[in-house]
Amino acid sequence: MSAEERRESVIRAAITEFARGGYNATSTEAIAKRVGVSQPYLFRLFPSKQAMFLAAVERCLADTRKVFAEAAEGLEGEEAVRAMAAAYQRLIVEDPDKLQMQMQIYAAVASADASGQREVGDAVRAAWLEMWDETHLTLGADVKETTMFWAFGMLINTLASLGFPAGHRVWSGLYDEARPTG
Known part of the structure; x- marks a missing residue:
């Protein structure tokens, strides 16, 4: 396996480990074990645990941006909103590590900011x-529409993290009944 392929393996493993344990509780040893390499080898690929975490963050958010872009391709307005929301719901229900990683990202930022580690x-x-800007453009650069999309996205995160199954009534009509008009 090339160094780049190994680096990709480390990023995927880091997403899984950080999603499940958070930044502070995840050891580089656990990531190395998941990949099947030594810790010193990890640090040849990434200079620090923080660098691994940030690579995992970037990949998680890039994967989400890709899901949105693919879902909205060729669509406009309400059709794009519905397609992006449905694709995102599938993503986090089918791959819970994606949602868990997002939740851990928010927690890690709050913790880092509180301790003065602003980087x-x-x-x-x-x-x-970057993810906001891409969806904003996809939704016609309408601030209200983009804000509503992200507000409902956070609701989707909450419903999924609380374990409501995809067919539960709390999901039904999420974009039909709950969206304010006008």
């Missing part, structure tokens, strides 16, 4: 802003 929060905010 983590700054990097994550930049990556998240």
